[in-house]
Amino acid sequence: MHKVTCVVGTRPEAIKMAPVIRVLRENGNFDVTVLATGQHTDMLVQALSHFCIKADVNLNIMRRRQSLDHITSSVLTGVGSFLDGAPQDMILVHGDTSTTLAAALAAFYRHIPIGHVEAGLRSHNMALPFPEEANRVLTDRLASLYFTPTESDAENLRREGVDPRRIYVTGNTVIDALFWTLENLVQPEVLRALPPETPLVLMTAHRRESWGEPLMRICSAVSELIQQRPYVRVLVPLHKNPEVRDRIQERLGMYPQMIFTEPLSYPDFVSAMNRSLFILTDSGGIQEEATALRKPVLIMRTLSERPEAVTLGTGVLVGTERETILRESLRLLDDAAYRRSFSDRGMPFGDGSASPRIRDVIGRFFNSDDGEDWEIDLK
Secondary structure, three states, X not given: OEEEEEEXXXXXXXXXXXXXXXXXXXXXXXXEEEEEOOOOOHHHHHHHHHOOXXXXXXXXXXXXXXOHHHHHHHHHHHHHHHHHHOOOOEEEEEOOOHHHHHHHHHHHHOOOOEEEEXXXXXXXXXXXXXXXXXXXXXXXXXXXXEEEOOHHHHHHHHHOOOOHHHEEEOOOHHHHHXXXXXXXXXXXXXXXXXXXXXXXXXXXXXXXXXXXXXXXXXXXXXXXXXXXXXXXXXXXXXXXXXXXXXXXXXXXXXXXOEEEEOOOOHHHHHHHHHHOOEEEEOOOHHHHHHHHOOOOEEEOOOOOOOHHHHHHOOEEEOOOOHHHHHHHHHHHHHOHHHHHHHHHXXXXXXXXXXXXHHHHHHHHHHHOOOOOOOOOOOO
């Protein structure tokens, strides 16, 4: 059996890597270790447990107000120590977090092949998002296999000189996770308390580049929205970071239309997306899930590494300017035909079968005698 370690550090990584972990374990040809760095703690464990997965190793690195230096150095040394004691045939990392880059670097130092799930995404601006753009670009310089969500992501890698034989367009594993979750969805208590006719807007904000004045502009737009449309309710699952949660509550906590919760479990969050009229977010992954759920998403960023949503019209880049966010939100609330038009624009991020495609490529990689003939038909 081939030893494969799947490294996860944050809740989104856990959600997106969980379908891969499940199909690898079900296959029987892989000895799979789940290594959690603990970049997030409770949220990470909660997300894994939804998919009936428990971490085999947990580095528990999280500290209050932790710095990027702390995360990166702790993951690098922690994953390195694990690999020294338990050599692996491959590690799988996901996306663009500090865990992703540091774990890939630890494997690279030990000549262990790296599979990068959700490879090739690019905003083409190292400062937006920060530090995620640098993390994914650097991880892609170290990887051996690249699993891209879309053809556009694969083309980014080809333009950067990556061997095309190592690039596989699989779709995004979050669609696998979403479809698996939708099969057993139960509406959470926070939504059951809302009358069915009450319009609901879901809002999330957490990115570092949104901290400070941009977040205040976002809150100002939401404040004006609920004053102009007082029948609307806005659900905000508060991020654990006090730089985010404290500022949002200070600015919007006085309005009865606001519904604040702790971070929702993944199935509860899917229910919230499903129940909402539209979503306000600076998240990357939510753009993918909202598109699959056929929900309009207003992207509170100036650039997106997921251009497919904007190109197809399933998402609108609104930045962090108060007037733009307010204008587009009012249009979605008031114009039902416009709102419905978002549901007819396709699903660019996958069909729910990304994980078995990734499993098949990894199996082909291990079965290759010369390490070069890796190509496999993913149709």
